[in-house]
Amino acid sequence: MALVWDGLRQALGLLAGGDADVFGITLRSLEISGAATCLSLLLGIPLGVALALGRFPGRGLAISLVNTGMGLPPVVVGLFVSILLWRSGPFGFLEWIYTPIAMVLAQLAIAAPIVTGLTLAAIQQIPDRFRLQMRGLGASRGQLLWVLLREARLPMLAAAMAGFGGVISEVGASLMVGGNIRGQTRVLTTATVLAASKGNFDVAIALSVLLLAIMFLVNAALTWIQQRRAP
Amino acid sequence: MTVVSLTDVTVRYAGALVLEIPALELEDGQILAVIGPNGSGKSTLLRVLGLLEAPAAGAVRVRGAAVPAGRRLEARRRMATVFQEALLADTTVQENVALGLRFRGVPAAVRRPRVARWLDHFGIRELADRPARTLSGGEAQRVALARALVLEPEVLLLDEPFSALDPPSRDTLLADLGRILRRERVSTVLVTHERTEARALADRVAVLIRGRIVQLDTPERLFQAPVSNEVARFVGVETIADGRVLSVSAGLTLVDVGGQKIQVAAEAAAGERVRVCLRPEDVTLSPGDVGAGVSSARNRLVGSVTRVVAAGPEARVVVDCGFPLVALVTRRSVEELGLVEGARVTAAFKATAPHLIRLDGTA
The missing domain is CATH 2.40.50.100 (RNA polymerase II/Efflux pump adaptor protein, barrel-sandwich hybrid domain)
Incomplete structure (x- = not known):
């Protein structure tokens, strides 16, 4: 029990003292996972909309693949991205392995199916009759899409939250493709794993508290936007 | 003058004929009711008239002119459709009423007074800032009707607009709508399975059974002199x-x-x-x-x-x-x-x- 209390006390000291190392790791986590989430929204929203509204051969298979992708184990993603970016691999010439770019790509592979799947579900829950009504009021294709996205904005924000939550808290892929290099690819989760394995529970707890705080703040901000009355 | 007409229109679903209309015309300022049992093709007919569904064969003409594929949106914007459910967007009442005007690029300065006027016509001005999702069924349907009529459409298409309402709201809305349509001389097609609605609103009534119009008459003639057993049973x-x-x-x-x-x-x-x-x-x-x-x-x-x-x-x-x-x-x-x-x-x-x-x- 003393281990926990000591750890907590030292963690608070680290956080209060504004440890430069901890600060750098936190910032890097936000940058990498933020970039991966933004890219997953750019990719996942159009894909989700296309799957929800489109009618084309192979659509059923594509939806099944997306649904499977929503539960991809990060280590599996890490393994495949590692193989692709490995020095002797097909994209080895890019020299991205053990760089933040590799981490963004791996996290994108984890978040994109989540965003796509949740967008698909959000658009599909709007009844066909609503689409017909909007066309009956003179909506063009673009205007119809705009109205649909606006109608689905709450579940879409949930998609963004789920995507960000999924990638900032994963460790397997980041460790494998980033290498946990101090000052370069070390993020909150990989740093926590390292600190705990070395018995530095104070640092591990401090990093965990920060991770929880970030997730709380991001979710609180998005929830606030969700709950705000539409103009 | 004819506002919208159908010529030799057929609609098929999976090969089965669901609609076959050799000719149907709606005159300026006229209210045409289309009545018939469930599944007789009434809603399909309305979607074809509203250019929301292309028929397998035949032509839809607006003011005598056929509508080419590339100009359907333009033609559709001269009409407005209201369905059984209000299908309001998740925003305020006045934003909902303004929706069709926004689609048409009407500037805010023109939009606002028009929206206010139509909220007044339907007696829902005090609901203007309410979130649409908090309205009762009757209020929501008033918003839906205001949202269509604010467009001042050349043709108003109504698909069972009262059938989801309880009898008191239905009766008052029916009376209000009747008054508004007559005053504004809105050319209207009303699809319903309620013969009383047709009787209350229409200048002409078409009876649609199994995708075909079996009688088209004034309400008086239709209800007093049905041409067949099926029509007779349907009109009571x-x-x-x-x-x-x-x-x-x-x-x-x-x-x-x-x-x-x-x-x-x-x-x-x-x-x-x-x-x-x-x-x-x-x-x-x-x-x-x-x-x-x-x-x-x-x-x-x-x-x-x-x-x-x-x-x-x-x-x-x-x-x-x-x-x-x-x-x-x-x-x-x-x-x-x-x-x-x-x-x-x-x-x-x-x-x-x-x-x-x-x-x-x-x-």
Whole structure:
């Protein structure tokens, strides 16, 4: 029990003292996972909309693949991205392995199916009759899409939250493709794993508290936007 | 002038014919009701008229001009459609009413007063800032109608707009809408399975059965003179019996139906086969065998009650007088006159009440 209390006390000291190392790791986590989430929204929203509204051969298979992708184990993603970016691999010439770019790509592979799947579900829950009504009021294709996205904005924000939550808290892929290099690819989760394995529970707890705080703040901000009355 | 018309339109779903309309026209300022049972193709007809669904064959013309594929949106923006459900967007009432104007790029300065005016017309101005999802069914449907009419459409298309409402909201909205449509002279197509709505609003009524228009008439003509059994049943005629004309004199046709002689104020030829249609509300019942007394009802048929079916404050009484005849009476009358199964009664109705369908093809 003393281990926990000591750890907590030292963690608070680290956080209060504004440890430069901890600060750098936190910032890097936000940058990498933020970039991966933004890219997953750019990719996942159009894909989700296309799957929800489109009618084309192979659509059923594509939806099944997306649904499977929503539960991809990060280590599996890490393994495949590692193989692709490995020095002797097909994209080895890019020299991205053990760089933040590799981490963004791996996290994108984890978040994109989540965003796509949740967008698909959000658009599909709007009844066909609503689409017909909007066309009956003179909506063009673009205007119809705009109205649909606006109608689905709450579940879409949930998609963004789920995507960000999924990638900032994963460790397997980041460790494998980033290498946990101090000052370069070390993020909150990989740093926590390292600190705990070395018995530095104070640092591990401090990093965990920060991770929880970030997730709380991001979710609180998005929830606030969700709950705000539409103009 | 014709606002919108259909020519030789057919619609097929999975090869099956669901709509076949050789010709249908809507004149300026006219309210056309399309009535028919569920699944008769009414909503399909409305979607075709509203350019929301392309027919398998045939043409939809707006102001006499066919609409090419590339100009459907433009033509659709001259119309507005309202469905059974209000289908409001998740925003405020006034933003909902402004939606179609936004689609058309109407600037805010023009949009606002127009929206306010139509909120007023439907008596919902105080709801302007309310989130649409918090409205009652009746309020939501008012918003949906205001959202369509604010567009000042050349054609208003209404698909069962009252059927999801409770009777009091339905009746007041029906009255308000009727007033507005007449005042603004909005050319309207109303699809409904409620004949009372058609009767209340329409200038002309089309009866659609299995995808085909079987009768197109003024409401008066349609409800008094249905052309077939199906139409008769649908417009509320419950007694339908075949007979043969015995004689015709002084505008009165004497018809033999199941051994009973019925006088009908209608044209027919002696010996001709006819079908007599009678609405239940036109029949009065008296207990026992009442002889020809002092009354203008020229028909008095004696029979026995075979069935009494109560529905709300009224009851349908089926009397066997050589053929089954249905009368609509109050439940109080059922009790006071002792109308139970087996009771002998006299059914009376005027010669002007029945309508004749001539079966020998001369009608």
